Amino acid sequence: MAHPIGLESAYGPSEDVVVREIEGELIIVPLVAGVGDLEDELFTLNETGRAIWQKLDGRRTLRTVVSELAEEFDAPASAIEQDVLGLLEELERRKIVVRKG
């Protein structure tokens, strides 16, 4: 059962994904039921998504991710928090990331 995304949790990429950076685009193929579905389940991350994704190493908590991004982009933490939680909800629902701690 899905649990709410919490800022004190750490997330990392699932083992059941293929991630490739191709011509500047980060392409994610979830391997659902043993199939990499390029027809219906191919994802790409925009610049915001990529900045978040690169920090999902399974060790940093989401609070740390938000804090680092706020500093890097000189943006309000509240806005970044919204982006991070929104993206994580979608990625976790699609089993692209898993909770590591």
Place this chain on the structure above:
Amino acid sequence: MPDPDRPARKHSDSGLPSGSLTELMREVLAKGKSFRFRARGLSMSPFIKDGDVVTVSPLGGTAPRVGDVAAFLHPATGKVVVHRIVRERSGRYDLKGDNAAESDGALPTERVLGVVTQVERDGETIRLGRTSGAVVARLSRTGLLRKAVGAARRAGVRSRGRR
């Protein structure tokens, strides 16, 4: 943050940069998983038609077989092509589109990425085994399959199957 749009979006394979299908397919198959994508072209018609969605599965340690419809790296373009194995000679494989006049040449095993195990068309799914293609392979190799399909079309016979 640089862009406030939705950070993740679904992507269409038709919008992928050229060559990326090959990279993604190789990576998925290397993990021992299958790969589903939309086929383009007429070279395997009527078995696979333009726009059909095909699933390619890894060989899983088995050797490719005559009759298999295989995804392979084309020697000239380096792109992924789905054609039938029509002959095996000393560990090299002749592949050819059922609807093509020429074969793709004799390719080493490592160029064969996987075999087609499922074809989807118009909401119908056909799962394929790997045992019944030898006769089709012989017909394809000799050009008789293309002639037979052409004759059937001229006679008004409509094909529903892939084998």
